[in-house]
Structures are given as C-alpha cells and as structure tokens.
Amino acid sequence: MIDLQDVSKTYYMGEIAVPVLRGLSLHINHGEFVAIMGPSGSGKSTLLNIIGCLDTIDYGRYILAGTHINLASNAQLASIRNSRIGFVFQAFNLIPRINALRNVELPMVYAGIRQDIRKQRALAALQIVGLKDRAHHSSAHLSGGQQQRVAIARSIVNNPDIIIADEPTGALDTTTSGEIMRIFQQLSASGKTVVMVTHEEDIAAYAHKIIHVRDGNIV
Numbered sequence: 001m002i003d004l005q006d007v008s009k010t011y012y013m014g015e016i017a018v019p020v021l022r023g024l025s026l027h028i029n030h031g032e033f034v035a036i037m038g039p040s041g042s043g044k045s046t047l048l049n050i051i052g053c054l055d056t057i058d059y060g061r062y063i064l065a066g067t068h069i070n071l072a073s074n075a076q077l078a079s080i081r082n083s084r085i086g087f088v089f090q091a092f093n094l095i096p097r098i099n100a101l102r103n104v105e106l107p108m109v110y111a112g113i114r115q116d117i118r119k120q121r122a123l124a125a126l127q128i129v130g131l132k133d134r135a136h137h138s139s140a141h142l143s144g145g146q147q148q149r150v151a152i153a154r155s156i157v158n159n160p161d162i163i164i165a166d167e168p169t170g171a172l173d174t175t176t177s178g179e180i181m182r183i184f185q186q187l188s189a190s191g192k193t194v195v196m197v198t199h200e201e202d203i204a205a206y207a208h209k210i211i212h213v214r215d216g217n218i219v
Contacts (some may be wrong), residue, residue: 001193004051004062006059006139007023007141009020009057019126020149021217022217031188033193033194036197037197037213045166049145052071052162057168061156082111086158087155087164089168090169090171091171092139094139094147096138098139099136100138100146101123104122104153107154122153123158125154129149129150145180146167147171152180156192160193163184163192163194165195169198173181182206
C-alpha cells in the first residue's frame with residue numbers, strides 16, 4: 001500500500017539547509033494500523049505529511065497503491081488527497097457554525113457529489129463513529145471526543161484507502177482517547193490503512209506496529 005524508498009527531505013531557512021529525512025525507507029501493508037513515534041525534530045511529522053501527499057520529497061521514491069507519487073502533478077495529488085486519503089488532526093478542524101452532518105459532507109462538496117448522496121453517506125459515516133443522533137448538533141456544542149468522532153467520520157466519508165492521523169488524542173482525556181483508538185482499530189479491521197503520529201506510548205500500543213523515527217531515519 002505505502003512504499004517509501006531512500007526518501008530524503010531538506011528544508012531551507014534562508015541559506016541554511018536543514019535535513020529532515022535522510023534516506024528513509026518504509027513499507028506499510030494494506031489494512032495495517034501503524035503508529036509513528038519520535039522526539040521533537042525527529043522528522044515524524046514530515047514523514048506523515050509526505051505519506052499524506054501534503055508535502056513532496058527531494059530524493060527517493062514514494063509509491064502509493066501503485067502510483068508513483070513523486071511523479072504526480074499537483075492536480076493528481078489534490079485528487080489523491082480528496083479521494084484516497086482521509087485526515088484526522090489534533091485540533092479537529094471542524095467549522096463551528098455548521099452542524100456535524102454538514103462538516104462531514106464537506107469533502108464530498110469539494111468532490112462535486114450530489115446533495116442527496118452527500119447526506120446519505122455522511123449519516124452512514126456518523127453511524128460508524130456512533131454519532132448519527134448528533135448529526136444536527138452544531139460542532140461547537142459537542143464535546144472534544146464527539147468532535148474528534150465527527151472529524152473521523154469526515155475522514156472516511158469518501159471511502160479512502162488510508163487514514164492519516166496527527167496526534168488525534170492530544171486534546172482528549174484518557175477514556176475518550178481509548179474510545180477514539182478503538183474506532184481506528186475497527187477501521188483497520190475493515191481494511192483501512194491507518195497511519196498515526198503520537199508521542200504517547202499507551203496510544204501507540206493500540207497500533208499493529210510502532211515505528212520509531214530519530215534524526216530523519218527509522219531506528
């Protein structure tokens with residue numbers, strides 16, 4: 001599903017080169033639930049952004065389900081992000097003035113899907129995360145755990161192959177974090193590939209595999 005070979009990435013601060021990934025290689029199978037851990041500055045967030053096609057590589061090769069990502073155009077990358085990858089972030093990134101249903105519908109709006117189909121699919125996604133009864137509640141009136149469930153529903157509504165989760169429990173209490181992790185486990189069991197960055201060992205323990213990144217490579 002995900003295959004990175006000798007991937008390198010360098011950022012520049014003026015004339016100063018800051019290497020972030022240094023010839024990193026990684027393979028993640030279809031349906032795996034993988035946690036990425038590492039200290040601040042290790043390169044784990046950059047790695048997640050590259051896997052999610054939010055950032056590009058300088059050298060090496062990235063193949064996603066047979067597609068050579070480093071050869072794809074900007075339009076192709078945008079299409080892949082919308083249709084094949086779902087994103088879940090620590091800050092939820094919901095629009096507070098609209099209800100849960102409309103928040104979940106947003107990726108389908110961008111994909112040009114008809115309104116009646118959007119509503120049907122959004123309700124189905126909310127059902128999966130146990131929030132169908134909160135569909136018409138404003139996201140501002142939902143708890144943190146409920147908001148993250150809405151964010152997960154939004155991430156799966158286009159039936160992506162991959163779920164990218166960046167510190168998805170960072171703003172949640174222990175009990176709610178466990179509930180969110182069990183949803184990710186269920187998604188993985190259903191065939192979704194889940195790739196998550198976390199700094200919490202007890203959260204990483206929910207994954208099938210833990211990858212430790214340090215100084216731009218896997219250790």
